[in-house]
Amino acid sequence: MLKIFYFKSEVERSKRFCEENGLNWDYVVKLSSDSESTEKALWSVISPNKFFPEDIVPDEGSVSSVLKNSNLRIPEYQKNLCLNGKFSVFSPFSGNVLKSFLNVPCDAYHVAYIFKDVHEFFLLVGRWHGRRAAIFIPDLAAVFVLDAPEQQPEMVDMMWNSVLRVKSSNIYKKYSREVEFIEESCGNSTDVEVRTLLIGLKENLGHYFWQEMAGVERINNMSGATIEFDVVTCSNRWLSVKELFPDLKIRKYIELESPKDLFNYDSELYDEKRAWIRPVGLHISQYLKDRIYSLCKQKVESKVESAGTNKYSSIISACSNHTVLWVNLRSHNKTWISQASGLIELAIDMSERISNFAIFVDGFGDVKCVADEIRLTLQKHSIPVFDGINIPFEESLVWAAHVGSYVSVIGSGLVLNSWLVSKSGVAHSNIAHLNQKKFWNDVSDGADSVHFINESSITGDAAMYGEYDFDWRILVEPLVKILLDK
Numbered sequence: 474m475l476k477i478f479y480f481k482s483e484v485e486r487s488k489r490f491c492e493e494n495g496l497n498w499d500y501v502v503k504l505s506s507d508s509e510s511t512e513k514a515l516w517s518v519i520s521p522n523k524f525f526p527e528d529i530v531p532d533e534g535s536v537s538s539v540l541k542n543s544n545l546r547i548p549e550y551q552k553n554l555c556l557n558g559k560f561s562v563f564s565p566f567s568g569n570v571l572k573s574f575l576n577v578p579c580d581a582y583h584v585a586y587i588f589k590d591v592h593e594f595f596l597l598v599g600r601w602h603g604r605r606a607a608i609f610i611p612d613l614a615a616v617f618v619l620d621a622p623e624q625q626p627e628m629v630d631m632m633w634n635s636v637l638r639v640k641s642s643n644i645y646k647k648y649s650r651e652v653e654f655i656e657e658s659c660g661n662s663t664d665v666e667v668r669t670l671l672i673g674l675k676e677n678l679g680h681y682f683w684q685e686m687a688g689v690e691r692i693n694n695m696s697g698a699t700i701e702f703d704v705v706t707c708s709n710r711w712l713s714v715k716e717l718f719p720d721l722k723i724r725k726y727i728e729l730e731s732p733k734d735l736f737n738y739d740s741e742l743y744d745e746k747r748a749w750i751r752p753v754g755l756h757i758s759q760y761l762k763d764r765i766y767s768l769c770k771q772k773v774e775s776k777v778e779s780a781g782t783n784k785y786s787s788i789i790s791a792c793s794n795h796t797v798l799w800v801n802l803r804s805h806n807k808t809w810i811s812q813a814s815g816l817i818e819l820a821i822d823m824s825e826r827i828s829n830f831a832i833f834v835d836g837f838g839d840v841k842c843v844a845d846e847i848r849l850t851l852q853k854h855s856i857p858v859f860d861g862i863n864i865p866f867e868e869s870l871v872w873a874a875h876v877g878s879y880v881s882v883i884g885s886g887l888v889l890n891s892w893l894v895s896k897s898g899v900a901h902s903n904i905a906h907l908n909q910k911k912f913w914n915d916v917s918d919g920a921d922s923v924h925f926i927n928e929s930s931i932t933g934d935a936a937m938y939g940e941y942d943f944d945w946r947i948l949v950e951p952l953v954k955i956l957l958d959k
Contacts, residue, residue, distance in 0.1 A: 542911035579635035603753030687754020769867035792875035795831035799879035801886035802836035815945035831857035903941035
């Protein structure tokens with residue numbers, strides 16, 4: 474049976490296990506979390522004649538807020554991993570500097586970096602936050618569950634099963650060998666795997682741009698745009714790495730048909746030995762936002778409508794002739810119960826306060842019936858409704874940049890308006906997701922502040938993705954102020 478040690482809450486029990494099994498507690502602590510000082514010490518052994526790379530981070534205040542109030546940590550290990558092509562650690566047994574003899578994606582969330590010393594051990598790193606999740610020692614049937622969100626029993630079981638699946642694979646048998654020590658005299662080892670960026674396995678708009686694309690920018694800047702990478706990804710409805718980063722030196726761009734293809738360790742994907750890297754960013758820079766908008770604008774300008782005008786001109790015209798309020802609709806989960814009636818009443822009220830008022834309805838295809846109800850009702854009140862249901866990402870982003878304000882659900886529905894184009898507006902959600910307001914306004918450079926509705930105004934399910942309700946009238950005052958101040 475697997476012996477589970479919750480590293481932060483079971484310190485004494487963990488220490489006893491280490492003493493009984495030849496592990497050095499101080500080095501286990503070093504292995505458990507990211508530290509710039511630890512990475513610099515490793516760097517001095519691996520690359521003694523190179524400067525430790527500078528990182529790109531936002532201003533100190535923003536970093537503090539994001540790190541304090543979200544699951545993110547600065548992934549210091551990526552500097553050594555990206556620039557030296559190896560994940561390097563101090564051994565928890567001997568204190569020697571080791572480099573992973575193999576690393577592979579082991580499930581949809583994690584990459585396993587595998588090392589050998591007195592016993593073999595697996596360091597699992599991943600999810601959106603890129604944190605160190607667990608240290609597995611299969612010979613001892615033990616795991617240290619680290620200070621990361623993956624502490625639920627079902628997640629620990631999943632990670633353990635992933636480790637066992639990797640150990641039974643042909644690729645593991647191919648590369649499993651005796652421990653390789655990095656001595657100072659051979660710190661510039663040329664035995665480097667193909668650096669491979671792993672992106673877009675799970676489709677989530679916010680995490681894609683906040684962590685993954687911001688992470689690619691971080692890695693590209695650290696490497697000076699001189700190191701070649703392979704990119705392994707799945708298709709998505711947004712913008713690809715190739716489009717956003719033409720300056721990234723891509724050796725091979727591999728688009729999987731399904732994320733499951735990643736775990737076929739006998740496929741051609743594993744013909745080459747790889748250093749797998751899940752990019753992790755801390756913030757969305759103005760430079761990245763400018764790239765996103767410029768690319769979207771270019772795509773929209775190339776679309777010619779039946780009247781001979783391009784799509785971009787039509788959007789600009791609509792937003793110039795009307796004061797447009799973007800309303801984000803949602804139905805699959807985390808749904809505002811009264812969204813149809815509430816937004817209809819809101820639009821009617823706003824049209825009496827704001828001249829040439831119109832709304833733009835945003836959402837996936839599953840909200841079409843809600844959008845139709847809103848459109849048909851508002852037609853009777855002569856309030857224009859622009860349809861943004863299931864339109865291409867680039868069109869949505871251009872609309873987001875030019876509307877007057879918005880009412881959006883916290884999560885993917887709020888990303889375009891606040892993080893990618895920096896617009897003032899109002900956000901709502903259930904109580905569980907409202908907690909994200911603690912860091913939301915610090916994620917994107919130069920972002921206008923989002924007005925979040927008060928927790929006391931919300932009723933409904935307390936579950937993470939539960940339904941909720943509130944009185945639409947609480948939206949009026951902040952929206953009128955935003956729109957009249959423009």
